[in-house]
Amino acid sequence: MLRQVEGSQAVARAVTLCRPQVIAAYPISPQTHIVESLSDRVRTGELTSCEYLMVESEFGAMSACIGASGAGARTYTATSSQGLLFMAEALFNASGLGLPIVMTVANRAIGAPINIWNDHSDAMSMRDSGWIQLFAESNQEAVDLHVQAYRLAESLSVPVMVCMDGFVLTHAFEEVDLPSQEQVDAFVPPLVPQQLLDPADPVTIGAMVGPEAFAEVKYLMHVKQMAALDEIPVIAEDFLRAFGRASGGLLKPYRVEDAETVVVALGSVLGTVEEVVDAMRDDGLSVGALGITCFRPWPVAEVREALGRAKRVVVVEKAFAVGAGGIVGQNVRDATRNLPVDVYDVVAGLGGRPITRASLRRLLDDVVAARVDASRLHFLDLDVELVQRELERARHGARPGPHAENMLRDIGTVASGAYE
């Protein structure tokens, strides 16, 4: 049924339809509307047979999900940013134990400086945690990915993280087609746990493993993720048949077939990218886009196939590896190894900075005109003068002070010292 609804409400409804039995969550912006809404749904009885734990931290949230999942319950949590980092230890534990927990990450920047707005630093910092990571382009896809995530998680007994851009999606009102309970029940069968804490058949979960078998247990995690590369497209096809809508899958190619220049991106920015692609196509330029829906596992063969005919690949990503370069870019470079293609790493949209059509168009025009060096890391719309003034201050002051405050004062938006 089509409804005009906030992204968080839509996701809360989708999660409700999946019938989680234990929800454990700790509030953090911009995830809050999702977990508030789920609390309402448990209280009103819309979501029955569900225990909602208001835990003392994100670490506690993921830990409660680990316990609940070990006891055979379908579990859910949601977090963002610092919260995801606070549960980092438990994330690795959940995946190591092979527990099919589903979590929404309302993507948000990581401090310092503290910042509540959207980028992908949080999810990217956990890319090696053993969780499957799916990125939603729209609220419709966020809804659909949650339904698919439960089926995926439980069929392989792996945890799945559904990433949706904080505020940009979580707080945006869009028309969303919410499935019926019957549809979701038919698509997501009841959980049959791979391992269960059962007094009638006691097992030891979480035993210590030394050098004798540690690598083998870890290898199984990799095997499962490789299996997910086969399973995810199958689930997406089933979803299309059941719900009449293409959603999910590994990749989202857009006019890439003959494109010489392809933009690779994740999440909500894809809409903007596609508009720029259309405009450049109208101008006779051979441009396309490749959306990454599934970032972990990394669909290396599929990405290679999709980019095999491109001359230039521009990876626009909302996070970067400080001191190294692009994160998605490194993966793309790996996927296109030995192909005659230049890969450009472009960091954009950090801490909620808008990625505009104009900026993307300028960037792509520069790339097409060979005015951009592919061997360097680029930052879209970086205020170079602001950076240089601060570097200058740092060079000359004996105690130049905090960068963030200095730079805010420089652009005139900090109270401290503004009226000196």
Place this chain on the structure above:
Amino acid sequence: MAFQQIKLYQTGTFVAGNRLLDPEQRSVQARTGRSNSLTSGHRACRGCGEALGARYVLDAAMRATDGNLVAVNSTGCLEVFSTPYPESSWQLPWLHSLFGNGPAVAAGVAAALRAQGREDIRVVGQAGDGGTVDIGFGTLSGMFERNDDVLFVCYDNEGYMNTGVQRSGATPPAATTANTKALGGTPGNVFGQGKSVPLIAMAHEIPYVATATVAELRDLEYKVEKAMTFRGARYLHVFVPCPLGWGAASADTVKLARLAKETGLFPVFEAEAGTVTEVSKIRRQVPVEDYLRPQKRFAHLFGDQPRPDVVARLQARADRNIARFGLLPEGDE
């Protein structure tokens, strides 16, 4: 049956040997139907108080729940010595996740069982003092304040023994550990630090809080069984000597646990909803020196340069406990 040698266990105490009692009056440990939840063959050190405590607690809890029990374990000695690959000593469903999250994991298990309508299955969480009073304290307090249906048991051996005997928030003053050595002007752990998690648990006004030692089996079993009669968050703090970490003889584990109580250094009590309801009185009061001397971690107090002043401060701690909890029998105070 032909001649059988009768052994009197716990000689020198007021406790009657179990084998002399009617079967119905025997302790859980003395019953043939004992669950052996933590079964033999594990790799704890000789004389390990924690292994003893865990066996006592779980067997009693298994009896109280008719075997419908799940155990959650924080990282630590108990987890390591019981599950060296490819073996497990656990004969009940058992989940280990991390060092600092045992209470939250246990809360999750309890929530799952409630959601599934399986509240007949009960949950015990267990950790050492590091996993309880330090790194797991946040999740423990959260579990308490939500009143989750979990019995959490701390096996307190007063330090990080699994990592090589370092100081924890439960290490007593003056005790030497690997990072509070007898060096400098104030040898051993400093005075004025540390915390009493039983008292903090009481401040949450949870249904039941109790302390116990591995020296008094019946008292410990009674408290476990009593804890299982409550729903909601319950806390049991068990004093478990560590021969390795304390530099004590393996044969002295029970003796030291008893001395900790008989000196007043470790008050044994029960509390319901934030109020102390019962106190285990000292039977034969002894000076703290009797407890300290057999332990190498306190050897620096009795060496070439004895520190009677430090011993006196430790005695003052015991005396304060005695006054605070009323540990002496009526008329002895």
